[in-house]
Amino acid sequence: MTRTALVLRHDPGIGLGNVAPTLASHGYAVTTIDTPGGDVGALDPLDWDVVVALGGTEGAYETDAHPYLAAEIELLATRAAARRPILGICLGAQMLAAALGARAYRGDAHEVGLLAVDLTPAGTASPVRHVAGVRMVEWHHDTFDLPDGVELLATSPSYPQAYGVGRWLLAVQFHPEVDDVILDGWIDRWSAEVHTGLTAEDLRADAAQHLDAAQAASRAMVGEWLDGLAGPDGPDVKND
Template sequence: MKPIRIHYLQHVPFEDLGCIEQWITQNHHPSTVTRFFENDELPSLSDFDMLIVMGGPMGIYDDKEYPWLTEERQFIRKAIDANKTVLGICLGSQLIAHAMGAKVYPNREKEIGWFDISLTEQGHQSRLLEGFDETFPVFHWHGDTFELPAGAHHLFQSEGCVNQAFIRDHVLALQFHFEVTPESLNEMVKHGKEELTDGKYIQSAEEILAHQQLIPQNNDLMFTILDRLVSNVF
């Protein structure tokens, strides 16, 4: 695999690249980061080939509390328009959907914990997901969801949230967390305990941490998707 220049956007210390960092290192991809919580500057569009937008507990319109969101939304739109490869995870997926003209809004239920996702009809047809199981568990932590942008292919759905993932050309949005590691899982639970209330699709901290055996499979799927995405296998 030819090395590509990767830049990623990180919103909070406890939602980092997870297993994506291992993939970057193993494939010798040079990487840079904008940590908004440290007031880092955004790069020039010419400085990277792929943009990865990570998750976070804020909503995409929480500009009053997080003023950098305004600039970030504009930056993501410019990266997409410049035909960069773009991957968004959770909050990142919602920011991408917004940048592509789709509505982002509160889902009817929060989804926090290990719950199944299933391939859609378009997901079955996608070369990106060739060989994936029909249904399998992934880790979720989101309250908002998005409509599908015009021309996007709907890839995954769940019982609690219909629009779990989409792809359009070189842009991929995932509501869930393939990238989670034991370390990042513990950090997310530690910093988000107040959200673990009663809910149809909300697990307790104990339930979440009891399913860490699912992490290696999720990470392997993340690696497969990354390999295919940068090789233009859609």
């Protein structure tokens, strides 16, 4: 049976990337909406088996400047209230936190590069376990407070890195979608704005050493999460 996935994209250069083949191999037909020019408010939040909210240069708190973000947060809130599967990535994780009643905001630290994350005990029993000991792509300055009712799955020294609810909700601050093409584009566009002292050459050297492992861990993580949706507590059963 073909399942459906709605992808909320904020920039063509911040696309589905490495996550796309995992969705395809699990039988998902993908519809991508470019939210800055799309009518998010016209979408039925419950019309899809999975919603994936991707990253972006916007802040989840910039809803006045970017009204489509408010519409996305409302879509995610409605979907979360129905306990329907959601995967949030970076900005998507921040918007999902806002949809669950928490604060998203500009942080003090700029996390950029391929960096290790620390799993919590709950994280080691979740799909996030696949990123243990693997350097994952980070590229953000914003963060969020942990919403009530979620499990913290991973952290860094500066920020929460992953949280979840049951089998149906997974949110990650790091970037499982990033492949070679996406990362090259980010380095070309934004490496001059990085405030960590890393140069474009540093980022490319780290990618040559660590990105293949990050992509493999990401496919395993997303694949296990999707497998959980297809189990006895899958998307048609709105419990944990």
